[in-house]
Amino acid sequence: MRLVVCLFLFLVPTLNYGFKKNVTPYSIVISKAVLIVDGTISKVFKNDYQFTINEFVKGKSSQKINVTIWKEWICDPRIKQLRAGQRLILFLEKSTNGNYYPINDSTGELYVDNNTFIDIFLPKDFTNPTVLKKGICMFLETYKCYGNLSDRFYSNMYFVRNKSIFEIYEMKMTNSSFAYLVDGAEYYKVNEFQQFQFIKNYSTNSKTANSSG
Template sequence: MRLVVCLLLFFIPTLNYGFKKNVMPYSIVISKAVLIVDGTISKVSKDEYQFKIDEFVKGKSNPKINVTIWKEWICDPRIKELKTGQRLILFLEKSPNGNYYPINYSTGELYVDNNAFIDIFLPKDFSNPEALKQGIRMFLEIYKCFGDLNNRFYANIYFVRNKSIFEIYEMKMTNSSFGYLVDNADYFKVIEFLQFQFFKNYSVNSNTANSAG
């Protein structure tokens, strides 16, 4: 029996490399979220926890919501045990039964202790909760995502921004979290709003002309 346990302890770290979590970019997470909130756990049960919202970053809901507890696995363990009083910043979608659930599991459930994030794997530009929340608000004011956000390969996704690249550059200097999200979005196609309107109007006019012809 002892030999079996030893062998398991030896092979489990090796097996970990055979599994990899699908990492979802935070620019997509923020765009998908119906709620982004800051608050504390008020009650924990078997399959869900009750969450008291202190601040809405995106969206609106009741001040107390139920959040489904996602199941841990090898490549996505929970940072620490869920307990009453634990502060979290949550990026949430809503299920048909009315409960909310964190997007991409641990990606959408950020633990906060002493006004600091405790997940060492978070982007270094997520320096503290206040800076992150401000960066998210800045991002949401300027960028809008289009395309199928449920496509795991993010095919045909693009962002439209309503400020110039020069304005964006200056804003990035004021908030590193915003800067990270901008760079994150740049992995996808990004166009300015005026360009977007031009292509949209061109497409409508072309379709009208073709119909008339």
């Protein structure tokens, strides 16, 4: 019996790793989202819920949308039961049936109570909804993502920013959520827009000159 218990304890870390959720960075979640919205649940059905949007952070749609209920599993349980009146900030993609669905399940569905996030596993820099929404807007104004966002290893995508690293540094000082998102994006070796444009134009001009020569 003792041997069985020891074997079980030895295997538990391996089993947990096998069921570990593949977390999508929020810099990519924001880039993938067709809608980022703040609002409340109006009605809950069997497979989806009706959501009333109070603020559009990214994208536009009708004021009321239907959001697919993602299925919980051992490494991605829901924070609270879905109920009418619950405030959420949602990061959404749109399915072929017209419904929206949260990106990466719980990653795209943030519960808000008393203007505070209740998920203890959220980044500490997501201090409150106001700071996060402002940070997202700053990020969208500064960074653009290109390439295949469906690639789970993100090997065929890159970010381009339209400000210098010195401007970015000053902006990071004003919003902790923006700073967190920037650090996530910069991991992918971001191109600065001015430099990226120069290289692109130089390459095009060189090809033209070689062709005419």
